Amino acid sequence: MTTDSLHDIEERIARAAKLAGRRADQVTLVAVSKTHGADAIRPLLDAGHRAFGENRVQETAAKWPALREAYPDVRLHLVGQLQSNKADEAVALFDAIHSVDRPSLVGALGRAMDRAGKRPDCFVQVGIGEEAQKGGCAIGDVPGLLAEARGAGLPVAGLMCIPPAGVEAAPYFALLAKMAREEGLAGLSMGMSEDFETAVMLGATHVRVGSALFGARA
Numbered sequence: 282m283t284t285d286s287l288h289d290i291e292e293r294i295a296r297a298a299k300l301a302g303r304r305a306d307q308v309t310l311v312a313v314s315k316t317h318g319a320d321a322i323r324p325l326l327d328a329g330h331r332a333f334g335e336n337r338v339q340e341t342a343a344k345w346p347a348l349r350e351a352y353p354d355v356r357l358h359l360v361g362q363l364q365s366n367k368a369d370e371a372v373a374l375f376d377a378i379h380s381v382d383r384p385s386l387v388g389a390l391g392r393a394m395d396r397a398g399k400r401p402d403c404f405v406q407v408g409i410g411e412e413a414q415k416g417g418c419a420i421g422d423v424p425g426l427l428a429e430a431r432g433a434g435l436p437v438a439g440l441m442c443i444p445p446a447g448v449e450a451a452p453y454f455a456l457l458a459k460m461a462r463e464e465g466l467a468g469l470s471m472g473m474s475e476d477f478e479t480a481v482m483l484g485a486t487h488v489r490v491g492s493a494l495f496g497a498r499a
């Protein structure tokens with residue numbers, strides 16, 4: 282049952298945080314509910330969980346407005362790649378955007394935020410494994426993109442990464458943490474079902490956990 286998984290994952294986050302000399306409340310568990318319907322999400326809401334992640338604007342627009350009416354303090358995190366032409370919709374729907382990765386998107390989000398008068402927290406996604414299909418800004422371009430994002434009025438909360446699959450994630454998490462430190466950024470969105478404890482030990486402030494909570498996606 283999903284609520285058992287929720288408590289199990291919260292405990293594992295707390296243990297990993299303690300090992301690293303951190304407090305569990307320094308880590309936000311973003312429950313990635315993509316592909317799952319309201320029936321799967323509601324037990325978590327009823328258990329008091331409020332931070333959820335989605336990867337598609339369209340799916341979020343179909344699924345969340347009704348749930349949000351019942352649970353107005355829900356916070357929605359966009360964890361998937363975003364097309365510039367969906368910036369207005371994304372700004373309207375989400376409280377945080379974890380996938381800011383290129384100048385054209387920075388521009389589109391800045392204009393969308395000005396129009397909406399609403400400024401979701403932004404994470405700059407770093408292409409930490411240099412894999413084009415996962416999106417992310419090239420490591421060398423991060424300082425420039427951060428400057429552009431700040432200039433466009435995006436509230437930059439931190440950095441985000443998706444490490445390559447099938448290899449030890451820790452070196453990638455450590456590199457992202459080092460980059461964030463050098464940029465004076467407090468937020469670190471890293472760690473998924475397979476590696477969130479490692480991410481917490483290395484400083485993650487947001488872990489994005491889907492299948493370990495909801496079961497495998499179809």
Ligand SMILES: *Cc1c(COP(=O)(O)O)cnc(C)c1O
Pocket residue numbers: 313315336360361443473474475489490491492493
């Ligand atoms: C789907 C997704 C997740 C969750 O992945 P799991 O392995 O199911 O925990 C996390 N981050 C991003 C960017 C995703 O697209």
